[in-house]
Amino acid sequence: MSAPLRTGLALVLGLIWFFSCGICASVPGCRLQIPPHEEVARVARFVAHLCDWASLATVSSREPVVGQPFSNLFSISDGPTAQSSGTPYLYLTPMEISVKDLQVSPVSSMSMSLAQTDYCRDSGYDPQSPLCAHIILSGSVLPVNGSEADFAKKALFSRHPEMMDWPLDHGWFFAKFNITLVWVLDYFGGVKTVSPDEYFQASPEQNRKYWP
Numbered sequence: 001m002s003a004p005l006r007t008g009l010a011l012v013l014g015l016i017w018f019f020s021c022g023i024c025a026s027v028p029g030c031r032l033q034i035p036p037h038e039e040v041a042r043v044a045r046f047v048a049h050l051c052d053w054a055s056l057a058t059v060s061s062r063e064p065v066v067g068q069p070f071s072n073l074f075s076i077s078d079g080p081t082a083q084s085s086g087t088p089y090l091y092l093t094p095m096e097i098s099v100k101d102l103q104v105s106p107v108s109s110m111s112m113s114l115a116q117t118d119y120c121r122d123s124g125y126d127p128q129s130p131l132c133a134h135i136i137l138s139g140s141v142l143p144v145n146g147s148e149a150d151f152a153k154k155a156l157f158s159r160h161p162e163m164m165d166w167p168l169d170h171g172w173f174f175a176k177f178n179i180t181l182v183w184v185l186d187y188f189g190g191v192k193t194v195s196p197d198e199y200f201q202a203s204p205e206q207n208r209k210y211w212p
């Protein structure tokens, strides 16, 4: 093969690698791709890994809304970038208003949307459109300890470095959203559900090429 041909081939292969292996976020015009709609569990894992924050609804324990849903925002991470565990971890303090609800009842619901990524913006999808994939988790928020807390720390501090400087006297602890059911709103045809088993079995490796 002649030298210019080899150089040309290397360039083309390099470009293919560049666009298929991500780094999409830094490339103008490169769009984030979503896994196939019919692979619902993979779509759910895709959304859960890309989201840095989520809305968490608890059952309020505070007057005058005791017993009513109370939705609040939290920074989350299911693992360092490209190390998805599927479990959203949280960094919480007992001083926080929703955490007071969780101490009374840990039952809660968490929602995450690709509206927080460039995917919906670049495609022109309204956040409420089913094309702008979003998921709702049912379950409860539970504290974690031991090696799971070590992973939660790595997951959260790598994606939310400011957390390292949050005041030590606030009693921060690591927690997870313990999933009992996953609801997926992606594409048309109504909501689809995924069991925790299906969700955790959906290989994050298969999603790797879609992540930025």
Ligand SMILES: *[C@@H]1O[C@H](CO)[C@@H](O)[C@H](O)[C@H]1NC(C)=O
Pocket (backbone or CB within 6 Å): 144, 145, 146
């Ligand atoms: C971690 O928490 C579980 C359940 O709350 C408990 O059974 C276990 O003893 C704890 N482990 C450590 C190392 O604290």
Ligand SMILES: *[C@@H]1O[C@H](CO)[C@@H](O)[C@H](O)[C@H]1NC(C)=O
Pocket (backbone or CB within 6 Å): 140, 142, 178, 179, 180, 196
């Ligand atoms: C945590 O979730 C699992 C399903 O993934 C469920 O079987 C278990 O009961 C949940 N634990 C609590 C304490 O809610």
